Amino acid sequence: MGRDRATLADVARRAGLSKTAASMVLNGREGTRLSAEAHQRVFAAAEELGYRPNIAARSLRTRKTATIAFVSDIVATTRFAGGLIRGALDAARERDHVLLITETQGDAAFEQYAIEAILDRQVDGVIYAAMATRRLAVPPAILGGAVVLLNATSSTQLPWVLPDDQGAGATVAETLLAQGHRDRIALIGRNRQKERDPEISLAAEARLHGIRETLAAAGVRLLTEVFCPEWLPEHGYTATRTLLSRPEAPSAIICMNDRLAFGAYQALGEVGLSIPDDISVISFDDDPIASWLRPGLTTAALPHEEMGRKAVELLLDGGGEGPSLVPMPLRRRRSVAAPASTVPSPRPPGEGPPAADVTSEVAR
Amino acid sequence: MGRDRATLADVARRAGLSKTAASMVLNGREGTRLSAEAHQRVFAAAEELGYRPNIAARSLRTRKTATIAFVSDIVATTRFAGGLIRGALDAARERDHVLLITETQGDAAFEQYAIEAILDRQVDGVIYAAMATRRLAVPPAILGGAVVLLNATSSTQLPWVLPDDQGAGATVAETLLAQGHRDRIALIGRNRQKERDPEISLAAEARLHGIRETLAAAGVRLLTEVFCPEWLPEHGYTATRTLLSRPEAPSAIICMNDRLAFGAYQALGEVGLSIPDDISVISFDDDPIASWLRPGLTTAALPHEEMGRKAVELLLDGGGEGPSLVPMPLRRRRSVAAPASTVPSPRPPGEGPPAADVTSEVAR
DNA sequence: ATGCTCTGCTAAATCAGTTTAGCGACGGGG
DNA sequence: CCCCGTCGCTAAACTGATTTAGCAGAGCAT
Known part of the structure; x- marks a missing residue:
């Protein structure tokens, strides 16, 4: 790999000029007084030889590597x-x-290994990413260079990029209000222990805040909240069963994420309630399953690509300290509708399929 | 980032030795005649200064970077x-x-960009990965160095690592046979166009082969197959509805992947059939949803971590050309049981699923 | 003729390692 | 006493780029 490559010296020789001249031309240096003809010759020589600079050699001198380290806590699982x-x-x-x-x-x-590895390689900057939106401690060793936090905050003076969870909360609440839901909106997914711990997750509190503020502005309060230990489908399932066992049935359920919503779908399906005719479901994240559910789940999407992109922009183009919030766009699917005029009553389970119009769902 | 670092010259000076000596000691060179005391001094000096070699400088000389390129077609979506x-x-x-x-x-x-970037950086080897198991063409530019194909084959003489789809097919079939399923096993997910095109996917054919061979060895033939244009839940859903409209109902369904199986769950749920009491479902991949479904989906897991690991091993430790098959372990969950003694009959659905010649029907 | 400023270009140093070639001292054999 | 080999170590070359310092020649003014 990479033997036989033409070097700058080769280019210079072929152009009949010095390495200095070749280097300056190829780097487009301003203020040099090299003739137009010299430029031509260098470009031609480089072209003919298929010259590509050796980055190791260059960065030895310049301490720039055109390489960014992406350090994250967990890449695989999520x-x-x-x-x-x-x-x-x-x-x-x-x-x-x-x-x-x-x-x-x-x-x-x-x-420790990761930090040494990237320091040894003289990366130009570090994106320090967390897979769950949270606060974290940045290892001091990398603070010597450019650092951007991705999906995380820290007490240090660094730029960081976060999803606009609070805005998403507002969007979600507005969506329900616009469909006419008012006092029968339930919420699933708060977690007593974790949501207040910013080292674990910032999302819950921000989303809830957005929801509460928006509802309050419309003079509405949440009907109930059901707490969950984690945000997994099984917890959404149990929470929904709990919810349905209460006297006052909700017209809409806000789930803190799509996996909880999936659990809610399972529980509602078992009980024979139809989404969105009997009950609307709305959620956060835009997990792939959101589009696989029947009906498709309306959800505020985590803008991961934009966040990753933004982090690089902040790192390389600059952009100051502090937060950059990336909006979470709402993916409108079929899980939200106007509340049924009558309060839905769960069918006794085991009675058979829900009265959904299957053929219209099949036509997809 | 990385200024103020001690250099080898610093270490040598502090140890009262030459750079040569320091380099040799730190690299553990055999056959050098440096005294034990010199070793001590160098190690001590390196320790005290927190010395770490500059990889750019080293690789300029050695053409080794301790860096592997991981080139894939798509990292995000899947x-x-x-x-x-x-x-x-x-x-x-x-x-x-x-x-x-x-x-x-x-x-x-x-x-082209990716290849130039990694060539410029003199990586020690390339892992060329495909996200869907398939055959691909390796760009000749990287063939100068070490290359391992991951989740892909090629006609070139390189090592490659693949999941053992055929073995997984066998495992899946054996699992059903062991539970007593025989002549009422249906299959969902073959695709007329794509499965034969190795540029798109090798998985389908290999899995099917494993299934067919194992069943044949037990004197069993598949009851039916339903084709699907893609392996998405909606196609699994439609395929299952199609399947259920046939006169002879299956006791078990093999889905070509978990997303199809998810669609099957949806269809079975609507129709009021219970998994696994009325019908068993088994599948491939171990997508996260497999554990989220109710009941949990039994599925042959794609061993992605092991595959990635294996690729690096082959690249760095050697291991010859040709295929390395990584076994796909079965994740046993609750979706497979013995067939019901009586043939399950779908409850009369008010909304008739499409009735047509199934084998020729392509779920859309 | 002298000094000065541009113009167009280059030699050599530099970055931080690895590697080759070989040097001085010492001991032993002839 | 001389030669040779071993021991323990080092000077210097080398990797491929960037960058500093400066040189030769032309043109112009004095």
Whole structure:
């Protein structure tokens, strides 16, 4: 790999000029007094030889590598990582940079390895990413250079990019209000222990805040909230069963994320309630399952690609300290409708299929 | 980032030795006649100064960068990429290497960029990964160095790693046979156009082959097959409705992947059939949804982490040309049981699912 | 003729390592 | 006493770029 490559000296020789001249021409240096003809010859020689600079040699001198480190806690388990990386990759390519990826897995030894590895390689900057939106501590060793936090905050004076969870909360609430939902809106997914701990997640509180403010502005209060230990389908399922066992049935359920909403779908399906005719469901994240559910789940999408892209922009183009909030667009699907005029009553389970119009659902 | 670092010259000076001596000691060179005391002094000096070699300088001379390029067609969209990357990352770290990630998005210009970028950076090897198991053409420019194909084959003489889809097919079939399913096993997900095109996917044919061979060895033939244009939930849904409209109802359904199986769950749920009491469902991939479904979906897992890990091993430790098949372990959950003694009959659905010649029907 | 300023270009240093070639001291054999 | 080999170590070349410092020649004014 990469033997036989023409060097700058080869180009200079072929152009009949010095390495200095060749270097300056190829780097487009201003203020040099090299003739137009010299430019021509250098470009021609470089072209003919298929010259490409050796980045190791260049960065030895310049201490620039055109490489960005992407350090994250977990890349694998969450499918959101892909979006962040993809966005970063795109923006990096546009700026002729490349991404070095490492993972700490939340392990101090691995983090140490990752940091040494990127420091040894003299990366131009570091994107320090968390897979769950949260606050974190930035290892001091990397603070010598450019750092952008992605999907995370910190107490340090750095730029960081976050999804606009609060705005998404507002959007979600507005969507329900616009359909005529008022006093029978339930919420699933708060977590007593974790939501207040910014080291674990900032999302819950911000989303809730957006929801509450918007509802309050319309003079509406949440009907109930059901707490969940985690945001997994099984918890959404149990929470929904709990919800349905209460005297006053909701006209709409806001789930804190799509996995909870999936659980809600399962519970509602078992009980024979139809979405959105009997009950609307709306949620956050735009997990792939949101589009696979029947009916499709309306949800405020986490803008992962834009976030990854934004992080690179802040790192390379500058853009100051503090937060950059990326809007979370609402994916409108079929899970939200106007509330039924009558309060829906759960059918006894085991009675058979819900009275959904199957053929219209099949026509997809 | 990385200024103020001690250099080898600093270490040598502090140890009272030459750069040569320091270099040799730190690299653990055999056959050098440096005294034990000299070793001590160098190690001590390096320790005290927190010396770390500058990789750019080193690789300028040695043409080794301790960096592997991970080139894939698509990292974002599929959540499988994470597993591949994670496995590769782990194995790379164990060997003191780091991963440079690029994405071609199947675009020739992007591929060109990616290749130049990694060639410029003198990576030690390339993992060329596809997100859908398939055959691909390796760009000749990278054939100068070490290359391993991940989740892909090629006609070139390179090592490649694939999931053992055929073995998984066998496992799946055996699992059903072991539960007593025989002549009422249906299959969902073959695709007329694509499955035969190895540029698109190798998985379908291999899985089917494993299934057919195993069943044949037990004297069993598939009851029916329903074709699907893609492997998405909606197609699994339609295919299942189609399947249920046939006179002879299956006791088990094999889905070509979990997303199809999810669609099958939806259709079975609507029609009031219970999994696994009325019908068993088994599948491939171990998508996250497999564990979220109720009941949990039994499925042969794509061993992404192991595959990524294996690719790095082949690249760095050697291991010869040709295929390395990584077994696909079965995740046993609750979706498979013994067939009901009586043939399950779908409850009369008020809305008739489409009735047509199934085998020729292409679910849309 | 002298000094000065431009113009157009180059030699050499530099970055931080690895590697080759070889040097001085010492001991032993002839 | 001389030659040779081993021991323990080092000077210097080398990797491929960037960058500093400066040189030769032309043109112009004095």
